[in-house]
Amino acid sequence: MQGGAALVPGGPVVWVAAVVGLVFGSFLNTFIDRWPRGESLLHPPSRCERCGRRLRPWELVPVLSWFVLRGWCRGCGAAIGWQAPLVEAATGLLFAAVALRAAGWADLLLGWGLMALLVVATGVDLKVRLIPDVANGLGAAWGLAVGFASQGEGFWHHVASGAAAGLLFGIIHLASRGGLGLGDVKLAAVLGLYLGPRATPVALFAAALVGGGVAAALLATGKRSRGDELPYGPFLALGGLVGWFGGGELAAAYLRWSGWPG
Ligand SMILES: [Zn+2]
Incomplete structure (x- = not known):
């Protein structure tokens, strides 16, 4: 179904x-x-x-x-x-x-679960620079349960997207020596699980673009110095919104523009 x-x-x-x-x-x-x-x-x-x-x-x-x-x-x-x-x-x-x-109903339940996670991740990260494990964990459990029950074969593509996003951010976590927190790595993995192969790259790219832009603007205006960490959760959440509400369309538009067959 x-x-x-x-x-x-x-x-x-x-x-x-x-x-x-x-x-x-x-x-x-x-x-x-x-x-x-x-x-x-x-x-x-x-x-x-x-x-x-x-x-x-x-x-x-x-x-x-x-x-x-x-x-x-x-x-x-x-x-x-x-x-x-x-x-x-x-x-x-x-x-x-x-x-x-x-x-459909599964899409509705998945979307609500993702929105709840993004709101909590943004709120708590802005307050204390942490993304609660319980929020990422409940988000992942909800995405796995509803996805498994409704997505058929596509479910495994979503699981693979989550693993790929988690791996990519895990590498960035290690390369930045903790500059990107583990909570962000887990949130990126859960985003991949919800968004699937098409929308996940769009979401992560949007997060990097806006996050990098804001960091550069803060550096340029002297509001922050290079060593200060910037909470990345809100940018991932913004990327998640872009991915959920326009990821499929944006990915398709990009593939058309780049001349990808099909
Ligand atoms: Zn009072």
Whole structure:
């Protein structure tokens, strides 16, 4: 079975996907907040960071609550910060975008899994320069399970793409003496698993292009010196988005342009 039943683009599925994404984004935001501090996801319940006041259910509605509270805690007046509404809105938009172009249910589930991983990798890497093993591990397990159940022969091409991407980044990790972290190596492998042989090179190339461009711009403007490490996770995540939403088309366009037969 390839892909399963076709979804109706622009139908109610897209709106349901946005709501699922908003709610899931709230969960991802909790993870991004708590994982670097080694805290549990379930305990304690959501509270104000400053006064410790427990948040009421109506204060936990994704995005909306933040605007109702206008970014301030009702107990102590502390600023809540814009990370939560940003992560929630981004996840909602990405989940809806996946649903808009999904070829079937398996494609939808794979796309959501990849988006969740990219949001977490970006958030945690920007905060503490690490990509959690648990995020890469769950992403890989989800990609393997859904892919094995739905992709048929093509599944092994996806596994090979993941291995190739991991190997390439492993070599860069060794050559850069750890300048590129192991978390990035694992994320590159998981990207390859989700994107397959056509879109993976597009994703890694886009990540290198944008990452290199930003690093060069920061060096040129003196905002960073050569020794400073730049978190690479957000660039891999950006490459992953390019690969997922346009990788097949971009690869085909490139092959046509270079005169590749077929
Ligand atoms: Zn407070």
